[in-house]
Amino acid sequence: MEPLDLWTTHLPAHLRAHGPRIEPRDGVGCLMVEDTVVRRFSSLAKAGAQAKTFAQGASDPEGRLRDLDADGVWGEVMYPNLAFFCCFHIRSPELQIATARVYNDWAADLFIGASERFAPAAVIPVLDVAASLAELERVARRGFRAALLPAHIDTRPYNDAAYDPLWTAAQDLGIPLTFHAGTGRSQTPAHGPGGAVINYVVTVGGPMETVAYLCGSGVLARFPGLRVVMVECGSGWLAWVLHAMDDAYREHHMFVRPKLELLPSEYFRRQGAVTFQHDPVGLANIPFTGDRCLLWGSDYPHPEGTWPNSQEVLARQFAGVAAEAMERIVCRNAAELYRFRLPTC
Amino acid sequence: MEPLDLWTTHLPAHLRAHGPRIEPRDGVGCLMVEDTVVRRFSSLAKAGAQAKTFAQGASDPEGRLRDLDADGVWGEVMYPNLAFFCCFHIRSPELQIATARVYNDWAADLFIGASERFAPAAVIPVLDVAASLAELERVARRGFRAALLPAHIDTRPYNDAAYDPLWTAAQDLGIPLTFHAGTGRSQTPAHGPGGAVINYVVTVGGPMETVAYLCGSGVLARFPGLRVVMVECGSGWLAWVLHAMDDAYREHHMFVRPKLELLPSEYFRRQGAVTFQHDPVGLANIPFTGDRCLLWGSDYPHPEGTWPNSQEVLARQFAGVAAEAMERIVCRNAAELYRFRLPTC
Numbered sequence: 001m002e003p004l005d006l007w008t009t010h011l012p013a014h015l016r017a018h019g020p021r022i023e024p025r026d027g028v029g030c031l032m033v034e035d036t037v038v039r040r041f042s043s044l045a046k047a048g049a050q051a052k053t054f055a056q057g058a059s060d061p062e063g064r065l066r067d068l069d070a071d072g073v074w075g076e077v078m079y080p081n082l083a084f085f086c087c088f089h090i091r092s093p094e095l096q097i098a099t100a101r102v103y104n105d106w107a108a109d110l111f112i113g114a115s116e117r118f119a120p121a122a123v124i125p126v127l128d129v130a131a132s133l134a135e136l137e138r139v140a141r142r143g144f145r146a147a148l149l150p151a152h153i154d155t156r157p158y159n160d161a162a163y164d165p166l167w168t169a170a171q172d173l174g175i176p177l178t179f180h181a182g183t184g185r186s187q188t189p190a191h192g193p194g195g196a197v198i199n200y201v202v203t204v205g206g207p208m209e210t211v212a213y214l215c216g217s218g219v220l221a222r223f224p225g226l227r228v229v230m231v232e233c234g235s236g237w238l239a240w241v242l243h244a245m246d247d248a249y250r251e252h253h254m255f256v257r258p259k260l261e262l263l264p265s266e267y268f269r270r271q272g273a274v275t276f277q278h279d280p281v282g283l284a285n286i287p288f289t290g291d292r293c294l295l296w297g298s299d300y301p302h303p304e305g306t307w308p309n310s311q312e313v314l315a316r317q318f319a320g321v322a323a324e325a326m327e328r329i330v331c332r333n334a335a336e337l338y339r340f341r342l343p344t345c
Numbered sequence: 346m347e348p349l350d351l352w353t354t355h356l357p358a359h360l361r362a363h364g365p366r367i368e369p370r371d372g373v374g375c376l377m378v379e380d381t382v383v384r385r386f387s388s389l390a391k392a393g394a395q396a397k398t399f400a401q402g403a404s405d406p407e408g409r410l411r412d413l414d415a416d417g418v419w420g421e422v423m424y425p426n427l428a429f430f431c432c433f434h435i436r437s438p439e440l441q442i443a444t445a446r447v448y449n450d451w452a453a454d455l456f457i458g459a460s461e462r463f464a465p466a467a468v469i470p471v472l473d474v475a476a477s478l479a480e481l482e483r484v485a486r487r488g489f490r491a492a493l494l495p496a497h498i499d500t501r502p503y504n505d506a507a508y509d510p511l512w513t514a515a516q517d518l519g520i521p522l523t524f525h526a527g528t529g530r531s532q533t534p535a536h537g538p539g540g541a542v543i544n545y546v547v548t549v550g551g552p553m554e555t556v557a558y559l560c561g562s563g564v565l566a567r568f569p570g571l572r573v574v575m576v577e578c579g580s581g582w583l584a585w586v587l588h589a590m591d592d593a594y595r596e597h598h599m600f601v602r603p604k605l606e607l608l609p610s611e612y613f614r615r616q617g618a619v620t621f622q623h624d625p626v627g628l629a630n631i632p633f634t635g636d637r638c639l640l641w642g643s644d645y646p647h648p649e650g651t652w653p654n655s656q657e658v659l660a661r662q663f664a665g666v667a668a669e670a671m672e673r674i675v676c677r678n679a680a681e682l683y684r685f686r687l688p689t690c
Binding site: 190196197208211212213234236241243255258287303 | 502504505535538539541542543544545546547549550556557560561563581582584585586588589590593594596597600601602609623624626627629632633649
């Protein structure tokens with residue numbers, strides 16, 4: 001959880017008026033970028049209160065380590081809060097990358113030095129690929145071991161060859177690219193009755209589509225060292241997407257370009273992963289997905305996350321899963337992918 | 346498969362120039378509505394040839410019954426071809442409903458009288474709910490036992506109370522409303538590398554969202570006799586969507602409106618179904634979905650369908666499924682839902 005004034009104090013002077021900031025609108029505190037209201041708090045006080053509520057683990061490395069220890073969690077890939085909600089909505093490529101840099105520096109200063117158990121994901125906007133590339137190389141030098149890209153990029157989808165330099169760099173640097181549900185498109189496309197339920201389902205459509213783009217277009221085939229992770233999207237849909245991609249590839253072969261050496265699903269099993277916190281369907285579908293492309297996460301410190309009861313939630317939902325598969329899914333897969341040096345396993 | 350000149354000969358005179366028609370554009374035959382090219386054939390001749398290839402079963406009831414018999418299939422819910430691709434793209438509510446009426450009359454004249462083994466779905470556009478209602482009542486009198494609505498309706502989603510009269514009528518008439526993958530939005534949102542694979546995954550997002558809209562908004566709760574079916578979308582995602590809806594309902598309870606008496610998934614299990622032709626993931630997930638909301642279909646006469654090898658495909662994919670569940674999924678569920686009078690089961 002970033003300080004509310006992070007960007008108004010750290011962006012280059014000429015960008016500060018347009019970057020992320022909390023402003024009152026009709027007496028309500030709003031997170032704004034450029035002229036867009038990204039999020040409304042019920043009151044200005046609540047914006048401050050939210051920052052405070054999360055403060056213990058969200059912006060205090062010592063408190064966070066204590067919380068992880070209490071929950072039996074060794075390490076974690078961490079995602080931004082304000083930057084998550086606003087960065088990819090920014091239309092100006094210059095402001096977008098500058099906003100990401102400020103976040104990345106804050107996260108590196110606060111967390112990377114504090115413990116190797118923290119692997120914050122660097123925010124990497126993709127409107128200007130040359131700038132994305134420069135920022136990815138910069139954050140690698142600063143010690144980041146993960147990067148966050150928008151799950152959607154409607155103006156230039158991920159099957160565009162313009163991204164090739166970025167895939168090359170991520171592969172060469174050994175930095176997994178993560179695509180978080182709810183990024184790059186509206187998080188609340190549905191309004192009115194049932195909105196909360198509908199939007200939860202709809203926003204996961206983002207990572208599902210991203211899997212199809214990266215596998216079907218040949219990106220993973222052409223960059224065999226590239227690792228990609230769909231984040232906080234559950235895992236229960238993965239078996240179906242893998243099957244559907246292969247079905248389309250075989251049954252619509254007359255329309256399929258490019259032809260691939262392997263089936264689309266095989267690239268994902270080799271180079272992809274999805275994260276979940278509580279998803280019995282995904283675990284039941286291990287016979288279809290294998291256990292290498294599943295990563296458990298607690299979603300700490302969110303109220304819908306499993307903290308501080310992660311061990312109970314894990315014991316319950318892994319009851320029917322082989323011990324070796326469980327150890328992979330809750331520990332080894334993530335450790336290998338994000339280079340966590342574990343004390344034991 | 347409708348005759349290519351169905352609408353240019355049957356629409357009211359003042360609408361014919363704007364309705365569905367095949368017109369050359371740069372020497373290529375195009376299916377057009379209003380000023381929109383909906384589908385391009387590689388040549389004008391191919392448009393005619395496609396009509397011919399499909400002719401045997403697609404527009405000849407006797408030939409179709411012979412094909413069904415040869416494939417061991419008793420009855421089927423049938424969907425349009427040209428009307429499927431173009432009707433929901435029409436922007437004029439008057440033209441849209443008139444286009445649907447012409448199709449519905451053609452399908453009724455040709456198939457409903459020919460055999461009760463045919464249950465064509467009447468096309469019901471929803472831009473003008475009063476007109477939809479009138480057409481639904483009209484087609485019920487003409488003997489239709491199923492209706493086709495667009496899976497997406499971005500201008501006024503299905504959680505809008507404006508549709509209540511339509512839900513009431515469908516419930517009272519006992520006509521299941523079906524939502525077919527690829528209707529109401531572009532069928533080819535992705536272009537370039539991997540398009541065929543990506544679009545197959547993306548278009549199924551339509552029915553997934555429709556399930557969330559109908560369950561989460563309380564439509565199924567308020568209309569307990571309404572039956573809804575998601576068509577040609579596979580079934581392997583359903584277990585996850587049911588789980589995700591309930592998860593959202595419970596974990597985001599502070600945002601959830603309306604509160605429901607049952608969990609969102611319970612309404613779908615009670616009133617909903619999805620159709621698939623070949624989906625091992627969906628069958629493996631019966632412990633999550635139950636066997637009442639799965640319907641098998643052959644996709645006859647499409648090349649990616651299972652005809653004429655349906656019995657082999659069924660034997661293979663149901664190998665691990667209980668005989669009673671199989672009998673429900675390939676026969677009884679559909680018979681009960683669409684009022685097929687079966688000779689045996």
